Amino acid sequence: MAEADLALLLTALAMLALRAAGLLVAGALRPDHPFILWASAVSQAVLAGFVALAIAVPGGLAATVPLPARLAGLAAGLLAFAALRGRLLPALGAGLAALLGVRAVLGG
């Protein structure tokens, strides 16, 4: 088996274990149990950190998009989301359009 295949197989098993451990631990607890509240806070903080880092300091191919274009995309998406009272799809479209537009202006 090639190294890449073995790495994929082992990672897939690790993912199953992570998900199973969560279900196993929490299945018996009520949604307002302190452990559940803690896990929710950690999950939300991880997601918020992921978004902040993906916008501010992306890696790989994404890093070729200039920072002003990334910030414009985020700002336009959030503004459209607020203006359209929480409609996800048009807000997503507005954000990506702003990103592409600013990048085109900057010549990136």
Place this chain on the structure above:
Amino acid sequence: MSPPAPPPFLTALRPGAAVAFGAPAIAMGATFLAFGAAVREAGLGLGWALGASLLVYGMAGQLVLLAFAAPGVAAGGIAPAVLGATAANARFLPMAVALAPWLDGRPEGWRRWLALPFIAITPWAAAMRVLPALAPPARLPWFLGFALVSWGGAGLATVAGHLLAPLLDRGLLAALLFANPLYFALLLAAELRAVAPRRAILAGILAAPLALLLPPAWGLLATGVLGGTAAFLIGQMGARQRGRG
């Protein structure tokens, strides 16, 4: 008169599936398309790309795995690839914990295990928004309907990205990679109205710069645990003070 028969299971999947076809499908489709193309550029096959998308099914971990496993880079060995990808996706554990009580309230309930392969950011975030407002019997079918559409869509987009990679413009792919963080930013914005999520989200953003000081694979999890725990403790202290006052 006897009560009406419960709807067949497949019918119960529909509401969640319908929601998944909108913005979530676009956001995930764009990211997984870009991933499929990146796998091909790295010199790995379609089967590997599809396996990573469907079995790992968490983009941060997939990207770490690809970075370490690509031919030429693999000299680093298997352990850093597996450990790095697992750390980058370790959020699955707290997410499964937070989600489990909404899937099946009964301790002996086995049905929640049907959700096992699909616990990832997108279905989790959608479920945490929707499930609390649904009647308990409708919750698991809603989640499974949503999850099956997103999971299948992620697989199809990966295949498309791998097959179409030579035709896709790199500038477009780079832009597509932003659909996912942008989509998550919108989901988080919707959560800001409630106090506890707002506190956790702000703490996560404030802690994020710390990730730059740590190894890439561990940074995100470490800052999330730090920010999330701080937000949780502040919330508990506030609740205690209100209880006394």
